[in-house]
Amino acid sequence: MLTHAPASKHLSFKRPVLIALVFAVTASDILLFDQQDGLNVFLWFLTVGLCLLLAARRGLRKETVILALLVLGAIAPLIETPSWQAVSVAAVGLLLLSLSTSDLLPNAPSAIPAVAARVLLKVPARFLRGIGRVTLPRPDSVYRNGFGRELRLWIMPLIFTLIFVLLFASANPLIEKALASISLDALLALFDTERILFWSMMAGPIWILLRPRLARCCRKKQNEAEGQAQSRLFNEPSLLRALILFNLLFAVQTVLDVTYLWGGVELPEGMSHAEYAHRGSHPLIVTALLAGLFVLLALRQDASGPRADLIRRLVYLWIAQNILLCLSAILRLDLYVEAFSLTRMRVAAGLWMLLVAVGLGLIILKIFLRKTNAWLLATNAASLLVLFYAIAVTDIPAYVASYNLTHAREVDGNGEPLDIDYLTSLGPTALPAIDAYLDTPGAESRDLILFARLKQQRSYLFSRVDRRPRDLRNWTWRMHRLEKYLAARTSVE
Template identity: 25%
Template sequence: MSARRELRRPALLWAVALGVLADALVRVPGRPGLNVALWAVAGGAVLVVLLRRRADPAARETRWLVAAALGFAGALVLRDAEALAVFSLFAAVALLMMAAGCAAAAWASRAQVSDIAFAVLRVAVLCAAGPLGWGRGARDPAANAAGWAHQARTVARGTVMALPPLLVLTALLMSADPVFARMIHDTFLIDIEPLVEHLVFAAVIAWLTAGYLRAFLVCDVVVIGRLRVPQPAFAAAEVSVALWLLNLLFVGFMAVQLRYLFGGADLVEVTAGLSYAEYARRGFFELVATATLVVPILLLADWAAAPDTSRSRVVLRATTLVLVVLLVGVIASAAYRMRLYQDAYGLTELRLSVSVVIVWLTAVLGWLVLTVLRGRRERFAFGSIIAGLACIAALHLLNPHALIARVNLDRAAAGAEYDGTYLRTLSADAVPTLLARLDQLPEAERCRVARMLEERWSGERRGGWRAWNLSDWRARRLVAPLTGTLACPGADVEARMKIPDVADRP
C-alpha cells in the first residue's frame, strides 16, 4: 500500500510524458520503425527510474523479459516487412505483460498456463483502468481532492487577475507591429480538429501507460494467488478413455489418408476429383489447425486427471504419448503438403509463416513430452512461449522477403511458373536481391520490376525519420544511383509467363 502511495504521482507524471512523446513519435504514416523503438527505449528508462524509488528490486527474470521486449521493439528498425513488424510488436507486448505479472518475483518460468493467463488478464484490466488503479488505497482521498481544488482555484484567480492588462497590452503591441499581430493571429487561430486528435491520442497512450506502470510497480501477489481454477477430480482411467477415442480418430485418419498423403504427385494427379493445387492447399491449413487444437486438449487432460501414482497414471501418460506421435504424423503430412504447394507455385509470406508455425508446433510437442509427461507441467507454458519468440527472432535473421525473392527468382530462372505480381509487392527487404538478379528475369517482367523499384524506392520515405528502418534506407541508397537508368522501352507489354490463378494462392 505504501509503495502505491509513494509511486503514484511520479508514475502518473511519467505516463503523461510518455503519452505526449508517443503522439510526437508514433502518429506518422507508414509502418512502425525508429519511432516505436525510441518510445520503447524511453519507456524502459522510465521503468528503471521508477524501480529505483521502490523498495523491492525487480527480479532478474523480470529484467530479462523487459530487455527481450525492448529487443523486439528495436528489431522494428532492421526490417521493412509489415508482417514481421506485427510479429515483433506482438512479441514485445506479450513479454511486457508477463514482466508486469509480478516484477519483484521470478514467477513466469514456473507458471502454468492458467497462471500466465490470469497475470495477463490482470495487466489488461489495470491498463484499461489507467490512473484509476492508482487511486485505490490512498491515505485520505478527501484531503487529496481538497488539495487539487485549492491549486485549481489559485491558478484560476491568477489568470483572472492577469486577463485585463494582458488583453490591453496585447492589443497595443499588435497595433504597433503588424508582424507581431500576424503571429498572434496565427497562434490563436487554431484548427481544432487536429488538436483534438493529438490530445485524444496522447491521452489514450498516457491512460494505458499509467495502468501498465501500476501493474508493473505494484505486485498484487495476494490477488494473483486467489485466481485459481478449481481442478476437477477425474480418474486417470476416465481421461485415458477420452484420449484413446482421439487416438482412434487419428489412426483412422492416417490409415485412410496414408495412400495419397505420401503417395507423390503422380498419385495425386490421377486421383478422381482431386487436383494438385486442391490436394496441397486444402490440406495444410486444416492439419495445422488440428494440431493447434489438440495441444491444449492434452494439457487439459493432464490437468483434469486426479494425482495418482497407480498404473492408471502410467497408462494415461502412455496414451498421451501415442497421441503425440500421431499428432507428429499429422504435422508431417501438413509439412509435406506445404512443400508440394511451394514446389508447384513458389513461396509467399503466408506459406513461409505457416511453415514456421509447423516448426513451432513440433517444438511445442517435444517440450510437452519433456515436461508434462514427466510430471513437470509448470515448466511447459514458459518454454512454449520462448519457442514462439525464438521463431519470430529466427524470422528476423532469415529475412523472409529476401528469401521469398530468391526462391521465386530461382523458379523464374529455371523456367517454372512464378508469380511476378506478388514479387513486385515485397518490401524493401527484397530490394537488394531483386537488383542483384534483375537481369535473370524475362524482359517484360524485368521492366515491370525496374519501374516498381523506381516508383517505390526513390525519394524520401513516408513518415520521415520517425518511420525510418535500415532495410528501407539501404533500398533507397541502392536505387538512387540507378534512377532513370532502370526504365525500359515498351515497358507496358504483357508478361510472357505463366502466372497461377489468384484463387489458387492462399
C-alpha cells in the first residue's frame, strides 16, 4: 500500500538503518573501489538488497519477501557480465525493493512508474538539503535526537582519552614504546581523498534507497490543463479528417514496401536494395514514434458515438500500418547488414525497431481494453526491461563477430571486406569466431594476408584474457566460459 512517511525536519538515523548504511558503504569499498568489473557488481547489488531488507520500516512482509526473490532474478544477469543493460535491470529491481521496504510500493502495477519517477524527482532536493545540513551551522534543537546527538556525545570522551594516552606515554616508557611500534600507514591508506570521495558517492544513493521520499505532484491541475488543450487542438471533425489523410498517405508507403521489399520486385535502375534499405529504416521508426504520440494526444478515452467508433477503427488501421512499417524497417536493416556487415549499433537498431512495434501494439491494446496512460507506460517499461534482460544474458559481440566472419567478402564473395579492427574492438569473446575461421580448411591459402592478421589479433585478444585479474571479484560467467574454451583448445594444440 502506498503511504507517506511522516515529515521530519532532521535526519533520523535509527539503528538498523545506520547499520545497513555503514555495512553497504563498507561493502562498496571492498567490492568496487579500484576494482575491475566482474562478480563484484552482482555481489554489491545483492548486498544492498539485503541491507534494504534489514532496514525495512515494518519488518519483512510476505509481499516484500516475494519481491526480493524476483529482484534476485533481476540481478542474476550480472553474473553473466556486468553490462549496462544488466545494471539497469538490477537498479530497477533495487528501486522496487526500496519502495516495498519503505511502504511506498503501490498496489496497482500500472502506478509503479509514476511513483518511481516521484522518488527520482525528489533526489536533487534531498541532495542539496543534505549538503546544507553538513556544511551550514544548525541550531542545537535540530540534533536533539538521532545521529547528530550521538556523534556529539562521542567528541568529548575521545578528545580526553587521547590526552590521557599522550600523558601516560610521557610518563611510562613501555606505553611510549608500544605506541611507537604501532604503524598507522595501513590505516591512513584507507583515508585518502579519492577513497573518501568514493564513500560519499556511494553513501548518497544507498541512503536514498534505504529511505526513499516522494516528490509532490499536482496531477489534478495538470490533467485539467491537458484536457482543455486536447479538446481545443484535437476536436472530432479535425481528427477524423487527419486520420483519413494519414491512412491514405501511409498506404502509399506500405504498398511500396510490400512491392519492393516483401515482393522482391526489381528497383528502378541505379538504385540497389541496400541503398533503398539505408534510406528508409530510421525515418520510418521516427514516423512510427510520431504516430504513436499523435494517437495518445488525440484520442480521448471518454469519447462515444458513431463518429468516435469510426475514429477508433481508423486509429486501429493506422497503427497496424505503422507496425507494418516497423517490420519493413527491420527488413531494410537486414538487407543493409547483408550488404555492409553487422555491428553492435545495427543490432541495437533492430531491437529498437522491434521495441517500437511492440509499443504500437500496446497502444492498440490500450484503446481496445480502455486502459489508462499509466497502464501503457507500465507495460512499455516492462517491455524495455524484458529486452534489457535478454540483452544482458546474450553475448552480442560474439554473435556479431561470428556473423561478420561468416559473411565477409573474403569468405563468401559478397558483402563488405572484413573489418579486422572492428572485429578486435568486439573484445575477447570474438576469439571462438576467429578460431572457427582459422580452422576452416583452405583459409590460409585463400587469403594469406587476412589469415596472418587474424592470427596476430588472436594473439592480442588472448593476451587480454591472460592478463585479466584472477580475483573472485572480477570473475564473470562469460569470461569463465571463454577461459575454459581457451584452456581446452590450448591442451588440444
